[in-house]
Amino acid sequence: MPRLAIFFVRLVEKLNYGVGRMAMYLLFVLMGILMWSTISKASGAPSLWTLEMAQFVMVAYFVLGGPYAMQMGSHVRMDLFYAQQSPVRRAWWDAITVLALIFYLGVMLWGAIDSTLYSLQYNERSPTAWRPYLWPIKVILCVGFFLMLLQALAALLRDVATIRGETI
Secondary structure, three states: OOHHHHHHHHHHHHHHHHHHHHHHOHHHHHHHHHHHHHHHHHOOOOOOOHHHHHHHHHHHHHHHHHHHHHHHOOOOOOHHHHOOOOHHHHHHHHHHHHHHHHHHHHHHHHHHHHHHHHHHHOOOEOOOOOOOEOHHHHHHHHHHHHHHHHHHHHHHHHHHHHHOOOOO
């Protein structure tokens, strides 16, 4: 494989590893928000912001942790036939499916960028009583989709290297 491809794969995987490890701590933030929600409801003064903020944190955890999960091979697979195949044959299947994933992520990123630009242009706010701005979570979605797209490209390069009998 060309040095540039190897550099790209290693750079993307290092970036997604770091972001994914940091995203893990968002679960503690989520637990804190939900604990505060429980305490405030039990005291008779429920907070308006807790439900929506918990949703935002969960979205950030899911979207920023996705590339890390892909890198670690933690996504669910149907291993009925896949596990019995040779590494080269699995790389062929992975390369085919990752092409579909790349197309899907490209469409999702395009839509997310369009939605984020709209949100920024019109100062879009949530229609709830708390009324937070929506652009911060939409920016996180764009970043997450972009990182997942980069990870999918790195996975494709790894699959191509495996098919060629090389390693990255």
